[in-house]
Amino acid sequence: MTIETGAASIDRRAASGDHAAELAFTTALAERAGTLLVERFEKVERIDYKSAKDVVTEVDQLSEELIISAIRAAYPGDGIIAEESGEHASGAGDAPSGGVGRAWVIDPLDGTINYANGIPFFCVAIALVEAGSPVVGVIHDPIRGETFAATAGGPATLDGREIRASVKTALTDYVVSMALSGRALIGRSRAIRKAVRVPRAMGSAALSLAYVGNGRFDAFVQQGGLSTWDVAAAGLIAERGGAHLTDLEGGPWFDLSRPTRTIGVLAAPPAHHAELLEIVRGSRG
Numbered sequence: 001m002t003i004e005t006g007a008a009s010i011d012r013r014a015a016s017g018d019h020a021a022e023l024a025f026t027t028a029l030a031e032r033a034g035t036l037l038v039e040r041f042e043k044v045e046r047i048d049y050k051s052a053k054d055v056v057t058e059v060d061q062l063s064e065e066l067i068i069s070a071i072r073a074a075y076p077g078d079g080i081i082a083e084e085s086g087e088h089a090s091g092a093g094d095a096p097s098g099g100v101g102r103a104w105v106i107d108p109l110d111g112t113i114n115y116a117n118g119i120p121f122f123c124v125a126i127a128l129v130e131a132g133s134p135v136v137g138v139i140h141d142p143i144r145g146e147t148f149a150a151t152a153g154g155p156a157t158l159d160g161r162e163i164r165a166s167v168k169t170a171l172t173d174y175v176v177s178m179a180l181s182g183r184a185l186i187g188r189s190r191a192i193r194k195a196v197r198v199p200r201a202m203g204s205a206a207l208s209l210a211y212v213g214n215g216r217f218d219a220f221v222q223q224g225g226l227s228t229w230d231v232a233a234a235g236l237i238a239e240r241g242g243a244h245l246t247d248l249e250g251g252p253w254f255d256l257s258r259p260t261r262t263i264g265v266l267a268a269p270p271a272h273h274a275e276l277l278e279i280v281r282g283s284r285g
Helices: 020-040 058-074 112-116 185-195 205-212 228-240 270-282
Strands: 002-005 008-011 047-051 054-057 079-082 086-088 102-110 123-130 133-141 146-151 175-179 198-200 219-226 244-246 263-268
Touching: 020 058, 020 123, 020 133, 020 146, 054 058, 054 112, 058 079, 058 102, 058 123, 079 228, 102 112, 102 205, 102 228, 123 205, 123 228, 133 205, 133 228, 146 228, 175 185, 175 205, 185 198, 185 270, 205 219, 205 228, 205 263, 219 228, 219 270, 228 244, 228 263, 244 270, 263 270
Parallel strands: 079 102, 175 198, 175 219
Antiparallel strands: 002 008, 047 054, 079 086, 102 123, 123 133, 133 146, 219 263, 244 263
């Protein structure tokens, strides 16, 4: 049996548990935002520069406004952390990044540079965090009409079907989403390239990380540059798909208090996570 939520449906097994209502709400909301993105794709009217390498469009802002408005109407007591407008305190006045109570973590358009340049690889990312941990995560790719989803107590799904991370036995067969930086960039990149079949950089961290949940990417590694909204939903999906996630020190992958653009994540099947982590860490200089 399925629960209808707009263009997609959620398998009742995936929606079971304490967060069924939030999962259905988040899925439908991500799809609504995705419709907006598609309607305006390749019709962007304004591009502003947040930094030398980071841009924002009016579509990012319109999508975020749509999402926040819906959350405020449905869950007025919850906090919100959004990429463009920052933190919105909970009804009790708590700062969402403090890890108290519930907070929605929103990336209204992950892959903005792709979007602004007409490259069809981007997504909407929405997560619900309770007591500092993601409990609902949805990544919607409006170009492909695909929705990745998970709850903390259920399986990862793609359009309602349960998915699993890669089961490849050899690291040399891995296709890895890779984005590295820093003084040891050349060494890290060379070491990983030698260990795996091929690395890729797609321009949307959230969608690439969600791909680990169903094995499209065997692993994901990014050294820094990520923010809470990049990893909250996608990390939960990859984890519930069976991948093991850590930061690049081997510690917890999710921390609401981490500053913007300082998060690094390694996601891989348990059989090869430690080996990949050792390669990355051993290549530091």
